Amino acid sequence: MKHKKVYIETLGCQMNKSDAERMYGMLEHVGYSQTENPKEADLLIINTCSIRQLSEDKAYSQIGVWGKMKKSKPDLKIIFAGCVAQQGGESILKRAPYVDLVLGTQRLYELPNLIKRIENGERVVSTEEKPFEESEIQINRVKGVNAWIPIMEGCNNFCTYCIVPYTRGRERSRKPELILAEVKKALSEGFKEITLLGQNVDSYGKDLEKGQNLSWLLRQINALNGKFRIRFVTNYPTDITEEVIDTVIELDKVCEYFHIPMQSGDDYVLKKMNRRYDYATYKKICDNIRSRIPDVTITSDFIAGFPGETEEQFQNTLKAMSELELDYSNTAAYSPREKTVAAKWTDLYIPEDVKTERLARLNEHNRECCLKSNKKYIGRELEILVENYEVRKNGNKVITGRTRNNKIVHVPFDKNITGEFVNVKITNAKTWYLNGELV
Numbered sequence: 123m124k125h126k127k128v129y130i131e132t133l134g135c136q137m138n139k140s141d142a143e144r145m146y147g148m149l150e151h152v153g154y155s156q157t158e159n160p161k162e163a164d165l166l167i168i169n170t171c172s173i174r175q176l177s178e179d180k181a182y183s184q185i186g187v188w189g190k191m192k193k194s195k196p197d198l199k200i201i202f203a204g205c206v207a208q209q210g211g212e213s214i215l216k217r218a219p220y221v222d223l224v225l226g227t228q229r230l231y232e233l234p235n236l237i238k239r240i241e242n243g244e245r246v247v248s249t250e251e252k253p254f255e256e257s258e259i260q261i262n263r264v265k266g267v268n269a270w271i272p273i274m275e276g277c278n279n280f281c282t283y284c285i286v287p288y289t290r291g292r293e294r295s296r297k298p299e300l301i302l303a304e305v306k307k308a309l310s311e312g313f314k315e316i317t318l319l320g321q322n323v324d325s326y327g328k329d330l331e332k333g334q335n336l337s338w339l340l341r342q343i344n345a346l347n348g349k350f351r352i353r354f355v356t357n358y359p360t361d362i363t364e365e366v367i368d369t370v371i372e373l374d375k376v377c378e379y380f381h382i383p384m385q386s387g388d389d390y391v392l393k394k395m396n397r398r399y400d401y402a403t404y405k406k407i408c409d410n411i412r413s414r415i416p417d418v419t420i421t422s423d424f425i426a427g428f429p430g431e432t433e434e435q436f437q438n439t440l441k442a443m444s445e446l447e448l449d450y451s452n453t454a455a456y457s458p459r460e461k462t463v464a465a466k467w468t469d470l471y472i473p474e475d476v477k478t479e480r481l482a483r484l485n486e487h488n489r490e491c492c493l494k495s496n497k498k499y500i501g502r503e504l505e506i507l508v509e510n511y512e513v514r515k516n517g518n519k520v521i522t523g524r525t526r527n528n529k530i531v532h533v534p535f536d537k538n539i540t541g542e543f544v545n546v547k548i549t550n551a552k553t554w555y556l557n558g559e560l561v
């Protein structure tokens with residue numbers, strides 16, 4: 123049988139990238155091999171993100187290009203998957219008549235059944251809110267050093283700006299057997315860093331047997347043989363338990379790194395965002411982690427120009443960023459998302475130019491915080507896991523790796539030692555990375 127070829131274009135977060143690896147895995151079982159070239163594909167999949175309007179627009183413009191390809195290649199099949207699909211459902215078939223299947227995030231594992239139906243000429247929408255359960259791990263992982271492994275999916279928090287609870291459904295934990303099997307497989311394939319992934323990793327296990335929580339899972343993975351690192355993202359500030367902090371301190375493989383999105387430094391805005399903490403509470407959590415874990419890196423997410431945000435309230439965000447000495451933050455201008463609560467507050471929308479200007483100031487502040495954080499490490503000796511080797515245009519040969527606390531380090535070295543752990547001395551600090559030399 124001639125192998126058919128599939129190409130997947132992935133937008134959005136690590137969860138989507140992980141879903142793409144699963145789609146490749148499932149499709150291999152039904153006779154599709156992966157291609158990097160959309161022009162030679164028999165099946166094209168767009169794996170969409172709807173966190174902001176811009177990401178959603180990108181999906182539709184890409185699919186338009188593919189639709190034209192179908193005119194000269196009538197057997198070409200097109201799948202519209204991911205977060206926009208879960209939300210848009212039936213309407214996508216109407217809007218994009220060349221799409222054969224709309225596959226919601228919660229129906230991912232139904233793909234092998236659905237592919238047969240579209241191969242027979244049907245047009246299908248599968249976006250039911252009931253998650254289609256996975257029965258065994260089917261994954262075709264992109265080779266590398268870092269393996270991203272989902273442990274839970276969905277979100278119950280309903281922050282007023284956020285679409286994720288609508289696109290990923292309610293929180294549910296993956297079965298520990300499946301996670302552990304997947305971790306073991308990745309390690310046997312040579313991966314050196316495991317990042318456990320979830321919209322709120324602290325919720326892991328709430329729907330499982332008593333005692334099976336994030337700390338328990340970290341202990342199971344830490345007990346596996348070999349030298350490797352373990353990380354986890356994302357934490358919801360007030361859900362981080364003392365037990366998790368203890369686990370990070372006790373377990374040798376778990377890295378000193380927390381990503382704890384704060385979103386705003388202003389109490390009134392936080393309330394309007396439906397975040398369940400105020401600035402003082404977040405600060406206490408941060409201070410506690412920093413006092414217990416030396417050299418810990420804490421990163422965050424912030425939104426500029428949330429509906430109704432005043433200049434003064436925005437400045438509280440800038441203040442928070444520096445007062446808490448956040449090591450790095452993802453930033454974005456508020457983008458109204460249909461269905462969400464805040465999107466209805468149209469009379470409070472902040473004008474585009476103001477949002478853009480606030481975002482620019484937020485980014486500038488972020489750069490200062492990053493540089494300050496990086497400078498702390500000049501002269502220190504740290505272990506890096508090498509992730510990349512590059513011969514630059516000027517002939518310089520450089521390896522790049524990350525420290526346990528997630529700092530990127532560039533080191534001159536003339537051999538590709540990707541996947542190895544080496545000790546380096548930090549010689550200089552830039553905004554986004556450190557320079558070092560081998561010791």
Ligand code: SAH
Nearest residue numbers: 283284321356383423424425454455456457
């Ligand atoms: N579960 C994580 C984040 C998931 S979404 C958490 O609770 O923090 C990733 C980030 O996208 C969010 O932290 C937020 O900063 C940003 N984001 C979400 N919705 C947004 C919107 N409508 N406009 C701008 N940024 C948004």
Ligand code: SF4
Nearest residue numbers: 277279280281284286
């Ligand atoms: Fe979105 Fe809030 Fe859930 Fe994070 S916690 S995914 S920001 S609703």
Ligand code: F3S
Nearest residue numbers: 134135171172173205
């Ligand atoms: Fe991720 Fe975007 Fe969906 S950030 S969860 S792919 S909306």
